[in-house]
Amino acid sequence: MPLLDVRNLSTSFHLRSGIVRAAQNISLTLEKGETLGIVGESGSGKSVTCYSILQLIPQPPGRIESGEVLFEGRDLLKLSESEMRSIRGKRISMIFQDPMTSLNPYLRISTQLIEAIRVHDNMDEDAALKKAITALEEVGIPDAASRVRSYPHEFSGGMRQRVMIAMALVNDPDLLIADEPTTALDVTVQAQVLDIIKERQRRLGTAVILVTHDLGVVAGTCDKVQVMYAGQVVESGTTDQVFYNPQHAYTRSLQKAIPSLQAKNEALYTIAGTPPDLSKPVLGCAFYPRCPFPKVKDQDGPAPELTELSGGHCVRDCGYCDRTKPIETVLAQDVVAEETP
Amino acid sequence: MSSAQTDLREDFLVLDNVTQHFDLGRHLFSRKSKGVVKAVDGISLTIKQGEILGIVGESGCGKTTLSRTIMQLLRPTSGQIFLEGKELSALSDADIRAERINFQMIFQDPYASLNPRLTVFTTLSEAIGRRHPDLRGEDLRARVIELMRTVGLNPAQMNRYPHEFSGGQRQRVAIARALAPEPKLVIADEPVSALDVSIQSQILNLLKRLSSEMGLTMIFVSHDLSVVRYIADRIAVMYRGQIIEMGTAEAIVDDPRHIYTQALMSAIPQPDPKLERERERILLEDEPPGARKAEDDLEVAELEEVVPGHFVSTRSFDRRVKVAADA
Numbered sequence: 001m002p003l004l005d006v007r008n009l010s011t012s013f014h015l016r017s018g019i020v021r022a023a024q025n026i027s028l029t030l031e032k033g034e035t036l037g038i039v040g041e042s043g044s045g046k047s048v049t050c051y052s053i054l055q056l057i058p059q060p061p062g063r064i065e066s067g068e069v070l071f072e073g074r075d076l077l078k079l080s081e082s083e084m085r086s087i088r089g090k091r092i093s094m095i096f097q098d099p100m101t102s103l104n105p106y107l108r109i110s111t112q113l114i115e116a117i118r119v120h121d122n123m124d125e126d127a128a129l130k131k132a133i134t135a136l137e138e139v140g141i142p143d144a145a146s147r148v149r150s151y152p153h154e155f156s157g158g159m160r161q162r163v164m165i166a167m168a169l170v171n172d173p174d175l176l177i178a179d180e181p182t183t184a185l186d187v188t189v190q191a192q193v194l195d196i197i198k199e200r201q202r203r204l205g206t207a208v209i210l211v212t213h214d215l216g217v218v219a220g221t222c223d224k225v226q227v228m229y230a231g232q233v234v235e236s237g238t239t240d241q242v243f244y245n246p247q248h249a250y251t252r253s254l255q256k257a258i259p260s261l262q263a264k265n266e267a268l269y270t271i272a273g274t275p276p277d278l279s280k281p282v283l284g285c286a287f288y289p290r291c292p293f294p295k296v297k298d299q300d301g302p303a304p305e306l307t308e309l310s311g312g313h314c315v316r317d318c319g320y321c322d323r324t325k326p327i328e329t330v331l332a333q334d335v336v337a338e339e340t341p
Numbered sequence: 342m343s344s345a346q347t348d349l350r351e352d353f354l355v356l357d358n359v360t361q362h363f364d365l366g367r368h369l370f371s372r373k374s375k376g377v378v379k380a381v382d383g384i385s386l387t388i389k390q391g392e393i394l395g396i397v398g399e400s401g402c403g404k405t406t407l408s409r410t411i412m413q414l415l416r417p418t419s420g421q422i423f424l425e426g427k428e429l430s431a432l433s434d435a436d437i438r439a440e441r442i443n444f445q446m447i448f449q450d451p452y453a454s455l456n457p458r459l460t461v462f463t464t465l466s467e468a469i470g471r472r473h474p475d476l477r478g479e480d481l482r483a484r485v486i487e488l489m490r491t492v493g494l495n496p497a498q499m500n501r502y503p504h505e506f507s508g509g510q511r512q513r514v515a516i517a518r519a520l521a522p523e524p525k526l527v528i529a530d531e532p533v534s535a536l537d538v539s540i541q542s543q544i545l546n547l548l549k550r551l552s553s554e555m556g557l558t559m560i561f562v563s564h565d566l567s568v569v570r571y572i573a574d575r576i577a578v579m580y581r582g583q584i585i586e587m588g589t590a591e592a593i594v595d596d597p598r599h600i601y602t603q604a605l606m607s608a609i610p611q612p613d614p615k616l617e618r619e620r621e622r623i624l625l626e627d628e629p630p631g632a633r634k635a636e637d638d639l640e641v642a643e644l645e646e647v648v649p650g651h652f653v654s655t656r657s658f659d660r661r662v663k664v665a666a667d668a
Contacts, residue, residue: 191622215538216539268571
């Protein structure tokens with residue numbers, strides 16, 4: 001039995017302007033000790049998926065329409081709020097993108113860490129403080145015994161993100177969901193933060209879901225990848241499958257758009273157009289209007305299904321475009337494409 | 342000095358030993374000084390007309406302070422700054438205000454740097470009015486339309502407010518606003534860090550095209566060497582308020598000489614799982630990469646020219662280094 005088994009999870013937001021289908025039919029599995037990367041543009045439904053797993057979606061306007069979130073075989077969607085509270089922060093914890101806004105600026109780090117410990121563990125304050133200091137030492141905060149008394153503003157951005165990680169890991173969760181944990185950080189600090197997560201994983205077998213838009217981070221940390229576009233998973237598989245044999249047009253465009261892979265004097269490859277409006281139903285392939293490949297037939301049928309190619313490598317293959325040629329021969333004209341706002 | 346002076350005037354922007362120190366004040370009772378933060382410490386560099394200079398470094402290394410000093414938003418503690426031969430650092434405050442029309446900035450966060458209550462038209466026409474106060478009516482409108490086209494925005498959207506645009510479009514509005522007063526120098530401070538990969542490349546393409554078409558001189562500040570490599574002609578790597586290595590973008594990326602530049606390079610994750618598994622990392626001993634205080638005064642950086650045009654600091658490096666091959 002996998003640690004986490006999400007089946008056909010759909011979340012939407014019922015707004016005055018219409019129903020926004022933020023995540024549709026998301027399925028994923030995660031074993032103990034594994035790392036899953038979720039990649040995609042902003043608005044592709046990466047964060048909504050994570051928030052839905054933990055039921056942190058504000059309801060209303062949000063609504064989890066269908067699906068199951070099986071954590072060790074138990075469906076989290078059927079649990080009461082108080083049962084859910086005993087899982088959040090204890091069995092599954094989350095690191096948010098912005099360490100500046102997710103720590104309370106009025107409270108000392110010690111207060112916040114002790115609270116996180118004592119919510120789940122009936123220990124006295126001194127023992128909790130000791131545990132908090134150990135947690136800070138484990139994420140590499142120097143002089144933790146005195147730093148624990150500091151306020152969030154007394155830490156640098158990287159240190160604050162370490163505090164967040166310490167807080168997320170203090171109860172030894174089985175699953176850690178990290179939503180863009182390094183996006184706001186310098187490359188050097190990013191490397192350190194990822195090392196801390198990896199080290200922890202090696203030692204305790206924590207499973208990790210890493211949400212990011214940086215394919216470099218995924219390549220270095222994840223075992224499996226899911227590529228999301230317009231609220232759907234368009235491709236999933238092992239990191240090697242997705243990086244070396246990308247099938248979906250979106251995955252291939254995304255890979256092509258990384259600046260570090262491009263020659264200096266050529267214009268950078270950009271994906272033309274903008275993501276679709278999710279408040280309108282998407283017909284056929286959601287990526288069709290932006291797809292760089294030559295079209296073989298018109299977009300007519302229903303949305304293509306996610307089908308398995310080989311050994312767990314799944315793709316939402318639409319069959320509307322011809323993806324036999326490499327993208328660079330398809331696209332030399334992209335300076336023009338850039339100008340379409 | 343006089344011959345050096347004439348040399349200085351030939352370049353577009355010249356910084357000569359510029360420092361920016363912040364006094365931390367005194368303790369309440371003992372009146373002892375709390376020290377001085379040397380955010381920018383003896384920086385000399387030149388930028389040619391039409392050149393893009395990339396400034397790279399970790400947060401806290403002084404790159405933003407340096408750009409604010411160049412803009413004269415902060416007057417330098419010492420040193421001289423020349424723009425087209427005119428010494429900015431010697432001008433009076435009133436003259437600086439008049440001169441500031443020649444510098445424009447593009448900031449990281451287009452959500453925060455645009456006034457949410459002004460339409461694109463108002464924002465741009467206000468900025469145009471700084472250079473051409475007499476421009477009115479149709480002429481002004483024509484100029485706004487032209488600007489919006491230049492940055493790839495649809496002029497039909499000129500009466501919209503910033504919140505009606507996506508992040509990438511908003512950054513385009515910010516770029517249009519920076520170009521409106523026809524500046525001589527544009528400083529872009531992490532202009533793409535907050536954007537998605539695909540939008541990032543759109544904005545980089547735009548900046549690069551603008552610089553080649555309009556001969557725009559630009560300072561591009563970022564912590565991401567892979568982005569700077571693409572856009573900049575030359576790169577200066579900053580560490581603790583000093584330039585530690587400077588050279589052409591290719592030289593810095595392909596042949597980094599200073600251990601700090603090498604460490605920065607090795608920290609960039611490669612979007613290739615096999616390379617990632619083998620990637621050798623140079624780890625620097627942890628230390629707040631903040632600015633220098635007076636107490637730990639180190640020798641002032643001397644830059645040595647290792648290859649023509651490629652300068653490396655001779656300053657001893659004070660962070661311990663270890664090499665790790667891990668995935």
